[in-house]
Amino acid sequence: MKRSVFALLLSAVGAMAFSSAAMSETLVNIGIVQATSGGSAALYGVMQKNGAELAIEEINASGRLGDYKLIGIHQDDAGDRGQSVNIFQRLINQEKVAVILGPTLATSAFAADPLAQKAGVPVIASSNTAPGITDMGDYIFRTSPPESMVFPGVLAYVKRKYAPKTAAQIYGIDDTLMKSAYAVHKKALESEGIKIVATETFQKGDVDYSAQLTKIKAANPDILVIGGLAEETANIVRQARQLGIPPSTGILGANAAISNKLAELAGDAADGFTVGSGWFIQYDSPKNKAFVAAYRKKYNSDPDNFAAQAYTSVYIVADALKRAGGVSDLKKLRDAIAATKDLEANNGSFSFDDHREPAVAPKVLVMKGGKFILAAD
Amino acid sequence: MSTFFQQLVNGISLGSTYAVFAMGCTLIFGVLNIVNMAQGAFFMAGAYFGLEAARLGLPTPLALVVALLGGGLLGMLSELVIFRTLRARGGHRWMGLVASLALARMMVGLAQEIFGTQVQRYPANGLLQISWEIADVRIQLLQVVILVVSLLLMALLAFVLQRSSTGRAIRTVAFSEDVARIVGVPVGRTILATFFLAGALAGAAGMLLGNLFNVVSPFMGEQMLVKGLTVIIIGGLGNVPGAVAGGFMLGLIEVFSVAYVSSSFRDAIGFGLIFFILLVKPNGLFSGFEERRA
Amino acid sequence: MNAWITQFFASYSNIIDLCLLNSLIAYGLFLALSANMFSLATGGFMALGAYCSVYCTMVLGLSFAPAVFAGALLAALAAAAIGVPVLRLRGDYFMLATFAFTEVTRVVALNWESVTGGAIGIFSIPRYTETWHLVLAVAVVVYIAHTLRRSYFGRAIAAIKQDDVVAQSMGVNVFAHRLALFIASGFICGAGGALAAHLNYFIGPGDFGLARSVDALTYPILGGVNALAGPLVGAIFTTLLPEVLRFSNQLREILMGALVVAIVLYLPGGAMSILKLRWPGATARETKLAAATEQAQS
Numbered sequence: 021m022k023r024s025v026f027a028l029l030l031s032a033v034g035a036m037a038f039s040s041a042a043m044s045e046t047l048v049n050i051g052i053v054q055a056t057s058g059g060s061a062a063l064y065g066v067m068q069k070n071g072a073e074l075a076i077e078e079i080n081a082s083g084r085l086g087d088y089k090l091i092g093i094h095q096d097d098a099g100d101r102g103q104s105v106n107i108f109q110r111l112i113n114q115e116k117v118a119v120i121l122g123p124t125l126a127t128s129a130f131a132a133d134p135l136a137q138k139a140g141v142p143v144i145a146s147s148n149t150a151p152g153i154t155d156m157g158d159y160i161f162r163t164s165p166p167e168s169m170v171f172p173g174v175l176a177y178v179k180r181k182y183a184p185k186t187a188a189q190i191y192g193i194d195d196t197l198m199k200s201a202y203a204v205h206k207k208a209l210e211s212e213g214i215k216i217v218a219t220e221t222f223q224k225g226d227v228d229y230s231a232q233l234t235k236i237k238a239a240n241p242d243i244l245v246i247g248g249l250a251e252e253t254a255n256i257v258r259q260a261r262q263l264g265i266p267p268s269t270g271i272l273g274a275n276a277a278i279s280n281k282l283a284e285l286a287g288d289a290a291d292g293f294t295v296g297s298g299w300f301i302q303y304d305s306p307k308n309k310a311f312v313a314a315y316r317k318k319y320n321s322d323p324d325n326f327a328a329q330a331y332t333s334v335y336i337v338a339d340a341l342k343r344a345g346g347v348s349d350l351k352k353l354r355d356a357i358a359a360t361k362d363l364e365a366n367n368g369s370f371s372f373d374d375h376r377e378p379a380v381a382p383k384v385l386v387m388k389g390g391k392f393i394l395a396a397d
Numbered sequence: 398m399s400t401f402f403q404q405l406v407n408g409i410s411l412g413s414t415y416a417v418f419a420m421g422c423t424l425i426f427g428v429l430n431i432v433n434m435a436q437g438a439f440f441m442a443g444a445y446f447g448l449e450a451a452r453l454g455l456p457t458p459l460a461l462v463v464a465l466l467g468g469g470l471l472g473m474l475s476e477l478v479i480f481r482t483l484r485a486r487g488g489h490r491w492m493g494l495v496a497s498l499a500l501a502r503m504m505v506g507l508a509q510e511i512f513g514t515q516v517q518r519y520p521a522n523g524l525l526q527i528s529w530e531i532a533d534v535r536i537q538l539l540q541v542v543i544l545v546v547s548l549l550l551m552a553l554l555a556f557v558l559q560r561s562s563t564g565r566a567i568r569t570v571a572f573s574e575d576v577a578r579i580v581g582v583p584v585g586r587t588i589l590a591t592f593f594l595a596g597a598l599a600g601a602a603g604m605l606l607g608n609l610f611n612v613v614s615p616f617m618g619e620q621m622l623v624k625g626l627t628v629i630i631i632g633g634l635g636n637v638p639g640a641v642a643g644g645f646m647l648g649l650i651e652v653f654s655v656a657y658v659s660s661s662f663r664d665a666i667g668f669g670l671i672f673f674i675l676l677v678k679p680n681g682l683f684s685g686f687e688e689r690r691a
Numbered sequence: 692m693n694a695w696i697t698q699f700f701a702s703y704s705n706i707i708d709l710c711l712l713n714s715l716i717a718y719g720l721f722l723a724l725s726a727n728m729f730s731l732a733t734g735g736f737m738a739l740g741a742y743c744s745v746y747c748t749m750v751l752g753l754s755f756a757p758a759v760f761a762g763a764l765l766a767a768l769a770a771a772a773i774g775v776p777v778l779r780l781r782g783d784y785f786m787l788a789t790f791a792f793t794e795v796t797r798v799v800a801l802n803w804e805s806v807t808g809g810a811i812g813i814f815s816i817p818r819y820t821e822t823w824h825l826v827l828a829v830a831v832v833v834y835i836a837h838t839l840r841r842s843y844f845g846r847a848i849a850a851i852k853q854d855d856v857v858a859q860s861m862g863v864n865v866f867a868h869r870l871a872l873f874i875a876s877g878f879i880c881g882a883g884g885a886l887a888a889h890l891n892y893f894i895g896p897g898d899f900g901l902a903r904s905v906d907a908l909t910y911p912i913l914g915g916v917n918a919l920a921g922p923l924v925g926a927i928f929t930t931l932l933p934e935v936l937r938f939s940n941q942l943r944e945i946l947m948g949a950l951v952v953a954i955v956l957y958l959p960g961g962a963m964s965i966l967k968l969r970w971p972g973a974t975a976r977e978t979k980l981a982a983a984t985e986q987a988q989s
Binding site: 487496502510661668 | 724729776777779783787790791792794795798801905908909912913916941942943944949951952955960
Binding site: 057060062063066193220221222223225226227228230231232234235237238251254255258259262263264281284285287 | 400403404407408411506509513514515516518521528530533535537606609610611612614616617619620651652653655656660661663664
């Protein structure tokens with residue numbers, strides 16, 4: 021009986037193995053590894069899946085790739101590293117994907133990306149902002165600007181506006197993204213000679229930040245720097261103002277806090293909130309306007325920067341595919357991706373630098389009346 | 398000094414939501430000697446019920462009733478589908494834990510499917526935005542309202558348990574199922590009523606917390622479940638007054654460990670304390686009240 | 692055929708590894724459950740095993756085998772240390788105390804950055820764990836569990852599971868037996884943590900929280916706590932389920948929950964009790980016995 025249970029399980033796995041799509045010269049499989057279930061990772065995963073699938077649809081409809089047709093294969097890793105590795109193995113060996121977009125979380129990337137690197141399959145991340153992602157190998161790219169790229173600009177703007185001498189920091193201690201954002205913030209503040217008078221932390225799922233903020237209020241900093249995701253940041257900003265941290269104390273956020281949710285959740289309290297990003301929804305370019313309109317039409321909601329970056333990733337692949345003349349040689353494709361230069365994207369012109377990091381001009385944004393606008397100097 | 402009082406306010410308002418939620422968890426334990434791991438999901442569902450009601454334009458008190466009823470019905474559903482079936486089939490008590498966890502998982506998946514993964518908020522209520530500043534301590538009207546509502550819910554539960562016939566039946570079943578059967582208490586219906594009450598309290602707590610902190614998400618129940626379990630240990634499993642006291646205590650412990658130790662060790666302090674309490678008073682801090690347990 | 696096998700392993704080797712790893716942990720919990728210890732300490736034990744072994748291989752430069760052993764030993768020591776006070780607690784208090792242990796371990800891991808890297812975790816861990824290591828570990832644990840069941844120790848444990856008061860009065864040292872099993876369970880979970888750490892290049896505190904502990908309990912309970920093969924079946928089923936259901940996309944979580952509820956309701960003795968359905972008499976007897984045990988406990 022034990023054996024027959026085994027046989028049953030094995031045949032189930034086998035059935036999955038045989039059901040993979042047939043390869044054809046004109047089909048290009050693109051793995052999309054995004055968490056669409058399993059906790060807060062799904063927030064970003066869903067947006068990126070949407071962005072990538074929209075781009076694939078557009079590119080196929082435009083006929084710009086001639087005989088090549090992009091096939092997006094989305095797999096949900098539920099933010100679970102073990103599953104990310106399972107998916108990468110299957111996408112690489114079974115589906116023979118030309119490129120993998122994702123994964124959603126940096127922790128998944130650290131576990132799964134080495135497999136792609138070893139197999140010589142390019143990976144383009146659009147939400148991993150932790151340091152060390154692209155150090156894993158020359159096949160690993162990202163379109164999400166790391167915090168270290170956007171924060172100095174934000175701080176420079178804030179210095180002009182608030183002339184801060186002291187700062188307080190609050191960040192998510194159990195979140196890879198926020199923990200690394202915190203380190204970047206701290207280093208930048210210290211190098212500008214701003215004294216950090218209070219450092220507080222919170223954990224995923226927390227909703228009450230009043231204890232930490234009361235402590236911060238007592239330290240009376242000139243600026244408050246938040247290392248949190250959008251919904252966390254929104255609540256921190258709102259509770260900070262409720263507790264009486266005055267508007268003269270500027271509040272700054274991390275790149276990941278840029279979301280339309282911020283204004284909705286924080287309300288008026290978010291006015292003056294300053295953040296840096298590679299992309300924002302009101303960015304004034306025909307390409308971006310077309311993207312936002314198409315996204316709204318397909319999904320009935322606004323895109324965020326994760327959706328925008330995933331969308332850009334697909335256009336990068338399409339552009340590289342054309343220059344590499346196909347996907348028969350993934351080394352060539354990788355080289356073509358690495359050579360991406362001045363591609364017209366929804367956040368301006370996009371290039372990869374020598375470290376396969378995005379070389380986009382970071383923008384400093386300020387919240388005003390429920391909308392992010394470009395910071396005026 | 399004003400910081401101390403501000404933290405006191407913070408802790409009490411956080412603790413009130415813990416207390417309301419934990420009362421439900423401990424009630425079920427008192428009657429059936431089991432932990433219903435789906436309570437966290439009822440909490441989340443209550444927040445969404447209240448949210449949808451508020452969006453339909455119902456006034457807040459009515460929305461709260463919707464959250465209460467919604468949570469309560471789900472609680473009854475969990476008893477009818479899972480726990481009653483398991484009792485009838487002689488399943489091990491562990492099975493109830495596993496099944497209620499799976500039920501919670503299903504509900505989180507369902508909530509994601511219906512409402513999406515993004516965090517939502519209650520419609521802004523201008524009236525509740527008012528806050529007073531007394532000697533540099535900020536108190537929001539919202540916090541006061543939520544504290545009052547929590548206290549009312551506690552009083553209501555005490556009244557139901559002490560004065561109503563259902564309450565007497567619940568206390569009898571909690572004392573002994575066999576005794577209850579002998580004196581003619583309808584055991585099945587009484588257990589169902591307990592699940593209703595527990596679910597309703599979870600649902601109400603969900604709406605209160607959702608309002609207080611402006612957060613409604615499919616995942617909000619997971620952390621609350623952990624807090625609820627913590628509270629019922631502090632208070633003693635099955636001890637309703639203990640859960641109330643434990644709820645406020647946990648709120649204050651969390652806030653003051655942030656204030657005077659470090660926010661990074663907040664949870665370690667909370668759990669370390671539980672560990673300690675269990676070692677010195679293995680039946681909870683308020684085990685002296687055992688005879689008053691529901 | 693050969694090519695097919697090669698491709699099969701290339702595509703699914705990680706799933707196979709995870710099935711084995713989870714089976715190993717499932718047997719750790721199986722031992723604990725066999726004396727009615729509903730332990731949520733698994734996450735904590737695995738964290739200790741993982742961080743300790745990674746420290747041994749990456750900082751101290753030890754080779755893999757002693758590193759795994761060190762990790763397992765540390766977890767076993769922790770089990771002994773928390774077991775002495777905690778094992779005196781009644782069932783549900785025991786569960787919650789072990790949960791507190793797991794959470795405290797996680798918070799310490801988040802804050803002790805020089806060793807654990809905090810939330811960023813430790814990456815570029817060498818991949819030493821091979822499939823045959825896992826097969827061997829599972830085989831050894833199954834063999835031990837099998838031998839135990841037939842020994843005097845095993846019968847004493849069975850008596851404790853039925854009714855610990857009666858067992859005590861018959862001269863069984865309940866506390867010592869439970870402590871021994873709890874330590875063994877800690878050792879196995881610690882080894883599991885060490886093997887897991889060297890499988891996927893990366894570990895972080897988030898890997899070893901409540902979810903991990905709950906999953907680990909689910910394996911033997913779903914599979915069946917009375918059959919030796921129960922933990923294996925439960926672990927493989929639970930590990931394969933998300934992969935098999937992946938086609939269902941968003942409905943996956945709902946389907947997974949529904950399937951588990953269905954198993955619990957229709958096979959309250961665990962999946963392995965399906966074997967006994969053929970002998971209705973036996974099932975009825977067992978059900979009565981379980982109900983009696985249940986009453987005795989509450």
